[in-house]
Amino acid sequence: MTRRSCAIYGVGIVCASLLIIGIGLVVTQVFQTLIHNRLKKEITLTEGSRVFETWKNPPPPVFMQYFFFNVTNPDEFLVGAKPIVSQVGPYTYREYRPKENVTFVDNGTRVSAYQPKTFVFLPERSVGDPDYDMITTINIPAVAVMNKVKDSFWKSSMVSIWMNSLHVGMLMTRSVNELLWGFKDPLLSRIHPMNPEIDEYFGLMYKKNGSNDGEFVYHTGEEDFMNYGRVATFRGESELSLWTSEQSNMINGTDGSAFHPLLSKTERLYIFSPDLCRSIFMEFEKDVKVKGLPAYRFTPPRDVLASKEENPANEGFCVSPKECLGTGLLKVSVCRKGAPVVMSFPHFYLGDEKYSNTIEGLDPVREHHQTYLDLNPTTGVPIRASKRAQINILINRISGFPKTKFLNETIFPVMFINETVVIDDVSAAKLHKLLLTVMLVSNSPLVLVGLGAILLPVFIGLIVCEYKQKSWPEMPQMGNVKVML
Numbered sequence: 001m002t003r004r005s006c007a008i009y010g011v012g013i014v015c016a017s018l019l020i021i022g023i024g025l026v027v028t029q030v031f032q033t034l035i036h037n038r039l040k041k042e043i044t045l046t047e048g049s050r051v052f053e054t055w056k057n058p059p060p061p062v063f064m065q066y067f068f069f070n071v072t073n074p075d076e077f078l079v080g081a082k083p084i085v086s087q088v089g090p091y092t093y094r095e096y097r098p099k100e101n102v103t104f105v106d107n108g109t110r111v112s113a114y115q116p117k118t119f120v121f122l123p124e125r126s127v128g129d130p131d132y133d134m135i136t137t138i139n140i141p142a143v144a145v146m147n148k149v150k151d152s153f154w155k156s157s158m159v160s161i162w163m164n165s166l167h168v169g170m171l172m173t174r175s176v177n178e179l180l181w182g183f184k185d186p187l188l189s190r191i192h193p194m195n196p197e198i199d200e201y202f203g204l205m206y207k208k209n210g211s212n213d214g215e216f217v218y219h220t221g222e223e224d225f226m227n228y229g230r231v232a233t234f235r236g237e238s239e240l241s242l243w244t245s246e247q248s249n250m251i252n253g254t255d256g257s258a259f260h261p262l263l264s265k266t267e268r269l270y271i272f273s274p275d276l277c278r279s280i281f282m283e284f285e286k287d288v289k290v291k292g293l294p295a296y297r298f299t300p301p302r303d304v305l306a307s308k309e310e311n312p313a314n315e316g317f318c319v320s321p322k323e324c325l326g327t328g329l330l331k332v333s334v335c336r337k338g339a340p341v342v343m344s345f346p347h348f349y350l351g352d353e354k355y356s357n358t359i360e361g362l363d364p365v366r367e368h369h370q371t372y373l374d375l376n377p378t379t380g381v382p383i384r385a386s387k388r389a390q391i392n393i394l395i396n397r398i399s400g401f402p403k404t405k406f407l408n409e410t411i412f413p414v415m416f417i418n419e420t421v422v423i424d425d426v427s428a429a430k431l432h433k434l435l436l437t438v439m440l441v442s443n444s445p446l447v448l449v450g451l452g453a454i455l456l457p458v459f460i461g462l463i464v465c466e467y468k469q470k471s472w473p474e475m476p477q478m479g480n481v482k483v484m485l
Contacts, residue, residue: 065090092125130176156400182206229258245316259380390416
């Protein structure tokens with residue numbers, strides 16, 4: 001066997017081996033399975049894991065924006081006219097939310113933590129000074145007190161007299177700082193000596209700067225990667241006791257800061273929100289890119305806050321059969337000390353049109369009022385998010401209170417928040433590097449197939465050349481030819 005023949009056979013063997021091994025690895029997805037298993041082990045809430053430190057101290061900056069609805073026709077509104085509001089904001093704060101008292105429990109399969117939140121005002125990202133900017137809005141303490149005592153003739157009569165003597169009306173004008181972080185309310189101060197449980201101070205974010213929602217216990221994801229970051233218990237309980245059905249009281253999903261790797265477009269993502277006093281779900285909407293990173297966008301569909309007629313599963317969120325609100329609303333008085341607080345998306349986005357039409361100055365727009373999560377599907381890492389929610393007050397005529405006689409039942413918007421985060425450049429660079437490694441390892445069998453495909457035409461060419469050489473007739477050698485004379 002000549003050297004040429006050996007070369008041909010060698011190229012053929014290498015080519016066949018590369019193709020067979022490469023195609024076999026592609027079909028069986030061995031390398032992809034290996035890298036996925038590696039991700040499942042790395043992305044856990046355990047000491048030394050790839051994500052544990054960033055879970056405890058998230059590096060991307062979180063910003064909280066507050067927008068208020070200022071009543072511009074207060075006198076007309078109080079005598080029955082349609083309220084007119086103008087949106088004022090944002091007032092932006094940097095939010096710091098490190099996890100504290102992190103402790104492993106249940107043989108290391110779960111981890112408990114507290115998450116205090118601290119807010120620092122950012123004047124350069126805000127429209128004005130919260131100490132001096134004044135907002136006219138519904139007098140929430142007065143409405144709450146009236147609703148609390150409305151079933152007692154004597155109590156309602158006494159509160160009505162106090163309101164008149166203190167010049168407390170249905171509207172109040174306060175600074176942004178007072179509305180957010182608290183002020184001493186005259187009506188609550190009058191009630192406090194007789195009922196010490198009633199705080200003299202009121203604010204939409206009162207006592208929430210530097211405080212936490214309570215103890216969370218999370219699954220580490222070590223036993224099952226699908227449970228990574230999932231809330232096991234909240235304040236020591238594995239379910240709520242606020243709502244009227246077992247399903248509504250379930251604590252489902254994560255706290256919104258962590259999601260399992262290897263996300264699917266067909267799955268529902270559940271998030272437990274203490275602010276909403278319930279779990280909500282999100283569904284895939286579209287593919288997006290953030291700083292060059294691929295992401296799936298998940299958003300809450302209309303079903304989340306749909307009426308019980310549209311979504312019968314939501315009947316459990318009715319405070320009572322008479323207090324079932326329409327689509328787009330969630331009454332949370334059960335976790336707001338009985339105050340008639342109603343949550344919605346900003347400007348009643350995804351809600352019945354009648355709610356936004358009742359208030360002049362509202363205009364629900366998807367781009368400005370939708371809540372969304374952009375998650376990298378390979379790692380589950382949130383790379384961009386915007387949580388948007390609106391605080392409303394249910395107002396109507398209340399027997400025994402003449403100040404309410406001209407009011408129509410209205411879901412009155414007070415304020416909405418926009419909590420945003422985008423992955424920082426350092427974290428984005430690390431994620432880029434990780435995704436590149438995952439791609440190279442997962443696609444390495446394709447490299448073998450590619451090399452085999454490159455060698456295949458070389459092998460065929462060598463065979464063709466060998467065949468032509470053997471089949472071509474030998475030429476006579478000139479040195480052996482004798483000249484005949």
